[in-house]
Each structure stands twice: as structure tokens, then as C-alpha cells.
Amino acid sequence: MEMNETGLILTTVYDNYMHGTGLRTGWGFSCIVKASDRTILFDTGADSRTLLHNMEKLGLDPKGIDLIVLSHMHRDHTGGLEGVLERNPDVRVYVPESFPEGFKTGIKSHGSGLVEVSGSMEITRGVWTTGELGTSIKEQSLMVKTERGLVIITGCAHPGVVNIVKEAKRLMNERICLVLGGFHLSGTGDAELRSIMSSLREIGVEKVAPCHCSGDRARELFSEEYGNGFVANGVGMVIRI
Ligand SMILES: [Zn+2]
Numbered sequence: 001m002e003m004n005e006t007g008l009i010l011t012t013v014y015d016n017y018m019h020g021t022g023l024r025t026g027w028g029f030s031c032i033v034k035a036s037d038r039t040i041l042f043d044t045g046a047d048s049r050t051l052l053h054n055m056e057k058l059g060l061d062p063k064g065i066d067l068i069v070l071s072h073m074h075r076d077h078t079g080g081l082e083g084v085l086e087r088n089p090d091v092r093v094y095v096p097e098s099f100p101e102g103f104k105t106g107i108k109s110h111g112s113g114l115v116e117v118s119g120s121m122e123i124t125r126g127v128w129t130t131g132e133l134g135t136s137i138k139e140q141s142l143m144v145k146t147e148r149g150l151v152i153i154t155g156c157a158h159p160g161v162v163n164i165v166k167e168a169k170r171l172m173n174e175r176i177c178l179v180l181g182g183f184h185l186s187g188t189g190d191a192e193l194r195s196i197m198s199s200l201r202e203i204g205v206e207k208v209a210p211c212h213c214s215g216d217r218a219r220e221l222f223s224e225e226y227g228n229g230f231v232a233n234g235v236g237m238v239i240r241i
Pocket residue numbers: 072074156158
């Protein structure tokens with residue numbers, strides 16, 4: 001597909017759910033975001049072997065990555081970073097300010113750029129971070145402006161998926177066309193799941209693509225509630241907006 005100026009392509013390259021063939025699953029999450037003129041790697045999964053294998057199979061070259069955004073300091077999101085920087089150090093890495101100093105030094109030791117994120121900021125044209133949210137586990141999510149509304153990408157959603165979406169709405173004041181990523185709802189009961197879904201509906205979330213730590217039951221209920229607006233995201237899924 002010819003990509004226009006505002007076109008957005010999301011490719012899930014690391015996840016515990018499978019979508020494509022010839023790919024590997026693993027506990028963790030990573031998504032390649034091609035927006036405007038930049039290619040962004042959002043999270044890196046738990047290991048670079050799996051990540052790089054999947055990227056190769058999907059025709060995505062690590063040297064094509066311009067920016068890396070890490071959502072939070074859990075190994076299943078940061079573990080693949082080292083292997084990517086070994087192949088392409090010519091990137092800028094956005095990490096929450098609260099990351100350990102040793103981790104930040106490790107990035108700089110590759111000669112890569114480091115940006116410490118506290119508040120919301122624009123990363124490249126039309127692509128924003130929510131800034132660090134949450135208390136015990138601080139996490140940033142990505143927001144991409146498209147012609148069809150805002151796309152929100154979460155890592156594990158430790159601050160709460162509803163809180164993240166509310167904050168994105170407050171920051172950007174745009175209709176929300178898609179929320180994709182880990183929703184952190186494994187083991188959450190049906191009543192709470194239904195209340196989360198109705199909150200997301202109230203905010204106006206049009207489509208959902210829960211994967212990684214969202215939980216099977218949450219995916220089931222989201223699928224019932226959202227119908228065609230539900231995307232069973234997993235490794236190898238390509239979404240064009
Ligand atoms: Zn986590």
C-alpha cells in the first residue's frame with residue numbers, strides 16, 4: 001500500500017499471542033509504528049533473538065528504526081533493546097525518567113541518543129508520549145494522530161488502561177480510533193471487565209486490540225462487546241490506518 005503523509009502502519013513484532021505464520025511468540029510486547037516519516041520501535045519484547053527473528057520474517061530491518069520508546073522498566077518490554085542497539089545504534093531512545101541510571105548509561109554506551117521523559121511531549125510529527133503515568137510502576141504510552149482519530153499504544157498499562165485513555169483524551173482532545181497493546185487485565189473478574197469496557201465506550205474508544213497481558217477472558221469479552229471493532233492482536237498483525 002502506498003503510504004500517504006498521515007498514514008500509519010502498526011506491526012506487532014513481539015507478543016505472547018500468535019497471528020502470523022513462521023513467527024515466534026514470547027511473553028512480552030513490541031510494536032513497530034511507521035508514522036509520517038519516522039519508524040518507531042515501541043518496546044522490545046523480552047529477548048532480541050525472538051524480536052529480530054520476527055522482524056526479519058516480516059521484512060523489517062533494524063537499521064530502518066529511527067526512534068525507540070520503552071514503556072516501562074519490565075524485562076518483557078526492555079529485554080530486546082540491547083540486540084537492536086548492537087545492530088543499529090543510530091537511534092534515539094525515549095525512556096521514562098524514573099529508569100535506573102545504569103540502564104540509561106547502557107544506552108549511551110552504544111552512542112545512541114537518550115531522552116528522559118517525564119511529562120507529555122511530541123516525539124516526532126504527530127506522535128506523542130503521554131509522559132510517565134502511574135505511581136508504583138511508572139509507564140509511558142504512545143499517542144499517534146491520524147485522520148481517523150487518535151491511536152493509543154500501551155505496553156502493560158500498569159497505570160490502568162482507563163486512566164491512560166482518559167489522560168490521552170485530556171492531552172489531545174481527539175476522538176480515539178484505536179487502543180492497542182497490553183491492557184493488564186489477566187485475572188480481572190467479569191464485573192470489573194464490563195465496567196472497564198463501558199468506561200472505554202463512554203470516552204468514545206472506537207476499536208480495541210488488546211494483547212500481551214490483557215488476558216484471555218478480557219479478549220473474549222472485548223470481542224463480544226466491540227464486534228468488528230475488536231482486533232485479536234498478536235505477532236504478525238499489521239494494522240493500517
Ligand atoms: Zn509490566
